[in-house]
Amino acid sequence: MRDSKRTVILLLVVVLVFAVFAGCTKETIPEKPSTDNNEATKAPETEPVTIQFLQWWGTEGAVEASIDGLVAGFEAEYPHITVEVISLPFGETKTQIVANHAAGTVADVVGLNPPWTREFVDLGILEPLDSYMANDDDFNKDDYFPASMAPIKGNTYLAPYNTLSFFLYYNKDMFEAASLSTPESWQDVIDAAEALSDIDNNKYGFTLSLSEGGASNGSILSLYPLLYAANGRTLVGDKYSCQTPEMVEAMNFLKTLSEAGSIVPGENVKNDAMMVEEFSLGNIGMMIQNDAHVATLAAKNPDLNYGIIPIPTVDGSGTPELRHHGWDIGMTAKGENKEEAWLFISYLLRKENMERAGIEMKKTPSMYGVEPSEDASEPEKLAKQYLAEYSMVEELMEMPSAGACWTELTKAGVAVLGGIKTVDEALADCQAEWDNILGQ
C-alpha cells in the first residue's frame, strides 16, 4: 500500500515538473501598422501618459489579439500615450469596475454592456462624452447606430462599438426535414417548435435560458427581445411596468412552448453560453440569441446549417424591433487622463478600425456602411443587413437598478414555466418588486 502510494506521488511529481518546464512559447508581438499614409493628425508631443483600458473582450478567443493590434496602432500614432490593457472575466467586470471606482483605481476607459450604464451613471462612474464627441472632427454621431448613444439624464455616456442584437436562430436542416417554412408569427414559432420536438430522440424545438446566475441572465435573453419584437416597452409614461400587454403576451408565449414540451429541460440553470452549446449540436430547432453567436457557432460546428431572422411580431403584421445589446465603450469620471482617453476611444471608432475589429472579432460594428468581409457567412451578412434595416431598442440602458429588475423578471419567468404561478400572478409580484426597487 505504501509502495503504491509512493509510486502515485512520484508520478504526480513527474507530471508537475514536466508541466512547469513544458513548452516554450514564442510571444507574438502585434504588428504595428505603417504610419506612412496615416491621415489622422498626430497629437503634439507631450509628457508620456499611460491610460488603462479595462474590458472582458480579451477573454473571447481571437478578440485579444485584435485588441492588441489596435492598441499597437494607436500607440504608434500617439507615441506619448501607452495603453495598458486589463482583461477580466466577463462575470467579474461589472463588480470590479464598481469596486475600483470606490477605491479610486478605476481604469480610464472601460468596456461596457449597455444594461450597466444607468447604474454606473447613478454611481458617478462614467464621464459624459457629449463635449468630446462634439469637439472631435473625426467623429460624426450620424455614422453610428444610435441606440447606445441615447441620452441618460441628458448626456451621452456610451461610445458605440459592437452591436449584438437579438434574432431568432433556426436550424434549417430540421425545418426542411419537417417541411416547415420560417416562422412569421409567434404562433408559427410555437407550431414549429412542437413539430420539431421528438423527445425520445432528444430533439427539441426550442432552447431557453432563464437562469438568474451569471452576469448575462434570464429575461434579457428572451423576454426583452420578445417584448421589443412585439413593439412593446417597459417604460410607460414615467413608470416602468412589466405588466404591459406585450410582456403578458411574451410570458404566455414561453409558457405555451413549455407546456407543449418544446423547450429543452433545464432552462433554470442554463446560461447564455450553454444555450448556444446545445443549439450547436444540431438537435435544437430554434433559439433567441444575439448575433455574436454567429462566430461562436462557426467555431463549435461549422457544418451547422442554420439561419437567423428578426423575431417576428406576435401576429406577423407590422415590423418588429430588435433588442439592442452591445460592447460599448465608456470613459470613467475618475480617470486622470481624459483627453488621452478620448483620443483612444476616437481611434477605436474610426471606420477603418471598426471594420478591422469587426472582421477580427467576428462582431458587428455599431456603424453604418461597414460591409461584411467577403468570406463572411450568410448569417453574418444577414445580421449586418438586419441591423441596418430594423430599429433597435434598449430600455435597460436607461433603467435605474436594471440588473435587479431584470432578475425579478427572470424569477417571474421561472415561476410561470415551473407552474408555480400564473402569468398574471408572476407579473404582478414582479411589478411589486419593481415598484419597491425603483421607488415608483
Place this chain on the structure above:
Amino acid sequence: MDNTFKSNRINRHFKSKGEKREMKSKAKTYVILVLSSILVIFPVAWMLSVSVRPNNQVFEYPASFIPTTFTLEAYINVLSNNRYLKYFLNSYIIGMIVTIVSTVIGIMAGYGLSRYKYKGKKVFSMFVVATQTVPKVALLIPFFIMMTTLKLYNTRIGLIVTYTSFALPYAIVMMQGYFNSVSTELDEAAMIDGLSPFQTLWRIIVPVTIPAIISTMIYTFILSWNEFIFVMTLIQDDALRTIPVGIAMMKGETTYQWNMMMSMSLIGSVPVLILYLIGQRYFISGLSDGSVKG
C-alpha cells in the same frame, strides 16, 4: 445423509452465524464505499474526459465518457502559454509564503496561548476565533480600501498579507489545541537543561507536534491555492494573477473554453493532491488531536 452432507459443505464455508453476519456487514460496507467513491470520483473523471477532447465536442450528444476524438490540445495550449505558467508560478509562490508565514506565526502564538497566563489572554483567544465567523465576502471592500490606502493594491505582498490574515486564526487555534495536549513536563525538563522558552518551543515542542503542523500547512496552502475573489479584486496586473483567475478568464461572455478550464483545473489540483498524499496521515491525526483540548 444428504442433509448432513449439505450442512457439512455449508459449515466448511461459514463456521458460525457470526461470521455470516460479519460477511454481510462487510459486503454492505463495501457497496456503500464503492458507490460513494463513484459519486466523488465521477465529476473528476468527467473533468479528465472533457480535458482531452476538442472544445466543440464537450456537449456532443449522445454524451459519452470516452471522447470521440482524443486530443491533448487543451493541455498543450495551457502549458505552452507563458501567461498560464505565470499563474501557476504565482499560485506556488503565494501559497508557499502564506503557508510558511502562517505556520511560523501560528506556532508561536499557539504556544503563547497554551503555556502562558496573562491579562487579555481570553479576550485575544475569543477575538481569534471570532474572526473566523465573519464571511470573507463581507471583508472584500474593506480589504480593497485598506490595500489601496497602504499602496499594497496590485502587489504580491498585499495578497500575501490578506491570505495570511485568513489562515492565521486557524493556524493559531490548531496549534494551541495541539500544544495543550503536549505535557508541560517537556517544557520544564528543557528549561532545567538551560533552554530558553524560544529554544524549548523550536527544539523540543515543535518536533513532537509535527502532525498538527503538517495538517495546518496543508490547510493553509489549500486555502491560498483555491482563493479567487480576493485575488480577483486585489490584483489587476495579469502577471500577478493566480490559477483560479486564470480559469475564470476562460469563461467569456459568448464562449467558454471548457476543455482548457478542465485541463487547467486538473493541473492546478496536482500539487494539492501531492501534498495531501504525503501528509495524509498527519492531516487526519492532526485534525482530531488538535481538537481534543481547546
